[in-house]
Amino acid sequence: MxxxxxxxxxxxxxxxxxSSPAPQNEIASPDSAIPELQAQPAVDLPTESTNEPEAPQEHxxxxxxxxxxxxxxxxxxxxxxxxxxxxxxxxxxxxxxxxxxxxxxxxxxxxxxxxxxxxxxxxxxxxxxxxxxxxxxxxxxxxxxxxxxxxxxxxxxxxxxxxxxxxxxxxxxxxxxxxxxxxxxxxxxxxxxxxxxxxxxxxxxxxxxxxxxxxxxxxxxxxxxxxxxxxxxxxxxxxxxxxxxxWRFCFARSEVQLKKLVPQPFMKVFYCWRTVLARALSRQKTVLRPYALRAIFFWACDRVQNQYLSREDEIPSFFCGLIDDVLKCLLTRSCPSYFLPHVNLLDKTDDATILSLAQIILMVRSDPVEQIRNALEQVSAARGLTQVHNEQSYGKKRVVSGIDSTGQALYSHVRVNDPAVEESQESLADRVKKMVQQNKGSSISVFINPNDVTRAHFRVDEKFT
Missing domain, CATH: 3.30.460 (Beta Polymerase; domain 2)
Structure with missing residues (x-):
């Protein structure tokens, strides 16, 4: 839809x-869309003449x-x-x-x-x-x-x-x-x-x-x-x-074709690198725009052989290499467009902005692992907020109290008199005791998911309950 x-x-x-007239509920063309643009009837001017030229009517x-x-x-x-x-x-x-x-x-x-x-x-x-x-x-x-x-x-x-x-x-x-x-x-x-x-x-x-x-x-x-x-x-x-x-040139269709040829490991690094820089440069988006980052990425693809970019074990080197490429562009004040190399995307950037950007990139380069971890936490938190929105949109009777560090939503309670609530509030010891009494002589195993330690799964013989 x-x-x-x-x-x-x-x-x-x-x-x-x-050349057919447009329906009243649709906008057909610029001249038919705006009634004010149509020609107006002539107006009789005073016979008195002046030497001042007429000011052009503002469009x-x-x-x-x-x-x-x-x-x-x-x-x-x-x-x-x-x-x-x-x-x-x-x-x-x-x-x-x-x-x-x-x-x-x-x-x-x-x-x-x-x-x-x-x-x-x-x-x-x-x-x-x-x-x-x-x-x-x-x-x-x-x-x-x-x-x-x-x-x-x-x-x-x-x-x-x-x-x-x-x-x-x-x-x-x-x-x-x-x-x-x-x-x-x-x-x-x-x-x-x-x-x-x-x-x-x-x-x-x-x-x-x-x-x-x-x-x-x-x-x-x-x-x-x-x-x-x-x-x-x-x-x-x-x-x-x-x-x-x-008007400015745009080669978006060609970029889509070129991205299909980039080896998968290097493409993964590109998305991670772009996410990290988007977070670090959130206040400087007008300078290092996504178009400039894509240009740096494509120049790196030209410089390195495709076989090397396909190596999974070199992913950390790929990430640090792209960070170094950004730093080099700032220090040399040169970021050529990929399709129009004579166009410098940093040509009109002042010294203070270049210095500020270089300091941010150096901070990212000094501890890339921490920067990646922070970016992942931000992505997880965004997914958690999306989960909260979906829960509320679908009308589920659960109240969200917050978002944990992994991006999962924390629920304070669900519907009253819900059997699931009583079961979740029941202590683990009581559940084990009840399982032993009901399944005497049987083998009982418990599995706790490390990603969700709030819930335990029991198995009697080979069946989870």
Whole structure:
């Protein structure tokens, strides 16, 4: 049911490809979604003339507020989390990109009426005209239109909430990352967090990333992956706010293909390493973002042979090696993007932030075992909170008094007059005495699970009771 709801969301925010009018309850395209954007009747101006030029009318989708950053905790606020790229436009095969005047890793999207009349018509209100006469798609206007669409959809979904359908717990702009919309749905007691990001979908591979395909010695080349599979598509996401027309490159589809080729032991280390750093760098997420950590991980895959990365006995070395790679990036102030090596992901980081990050990484490196243990305890506690939420969602008559160090929920009591309560409150000595009296001459064994010492299991002859 969750994915059906998301499919409806994606379907509603995708512009119509025909010229038929949109139903009143659906949002078809940017120009039909916002009534204020329609042309207004001309107004008679006073005959008196002035020499002052007219101020350009501000577009309703040109505002760029700073949204509050959400602080959400796994277990407390959600159980699972995903990032979904929502294609709001599929680029024409002849679509050209213009990198002139953009920051590294970003591009503008010119929309020409002759080469791409369909997208030009649908997104006409989100285009910005340049002095040269060229029109570019505004990432800021597309983002604000995307927010308005999602707000409309979530409001409708809340009005039409029915039993058995996913329930919307939260639907707000994320704030960090800046161009993401956070949606938390609850289906069957499970709370799933989705970060929805609008994107432009492209087939093929951009010219700016062509050197990545031409290099040799890549781990995916050694594994036999074809170029068409490694570089079959890419996306453009809204930029981070420097220019309203800037879009940034995203190679998420290629990352999924590459991860399938990483040996399992090294992949396990990656997840552990990412969890430890996410906990240690919880206040510095905007600098060493997950994208930067994935770039460091893929560079390590290229540097080391696949046979070595498959060795289970080298897992501790893998973990410490990745920590050292992060420290090296900070000390050299160089973290190249994997697909765009000329883009330095730490280029605009100030000295104070670099020093603070290096101190945190050195702390992790000094005692990695303790850091892993703390991360595991945090994961266990999150699972315990999820268990508590599920118990309450399913209406079980048990009161949770807390969470122990292993993440298990501690229950203070259950329903009154429950036979299970009386049995659990009965002392172990009394139970053994009763078992001996009822099974004279039989062999009685007791088994205590080390993970649950609160309950003992008895066996008479070869049957557990």
């Amino acid at each position: 969750t994915f059906r709801c998301l499919y409806r969301c994606i379907k509603l925010i995708t512009p119509y490809s025909d 309703p989708f040109d505002y760029d507020p700073d949204y509050d950053k959400l602080v959400l905790t796994r277990g407390q606020d959600f159980d699972l989390d995903y990032t979904l790229l929502v294609p709001v436009m599929r680029a024409n095969e002849r679509q050209q990109l213009d990198l002139k005047g953009c920051e590294p890793g970003e591009s503008t999207v010119p929309i020409d009426m002759m080469n791409d009349p369909d997208n030009h018509r649908l997104w006409q209100d989100s285009l910005i005209s340049e002095p040269s006469g060229q029109q570019r798609l505004s990432a800021l206007r597309v983002w604000n239109w995307f927010l308005k669409c999602l707000d409309h959809i979530t409001q409708e979904a809340r009005i039409e909430e029915k039993k058995g359908k996913p329930k919307i717990l939260l639907a707000v702009p994320a704030g960090c990352p800046k161009r993401a919309f956070t949606l938390i749905l609850m289906a069957g007691g499970t709370r799933i967090l989705y970060d929805l990001v609008p994107c432009i979908s492209f087939r093929g591979w951009p010219q700016v990333a062509a050197p990545w395909l031409q290099e040799t010695g890549k781990f995916w080349q050694r594994a036999g992956l074809r170029h068409s599979d490694a570089a079959g598509a890419f996306h453009l996401l809204p930029g981070r706010g420097r220019n309203s027309t800037d």
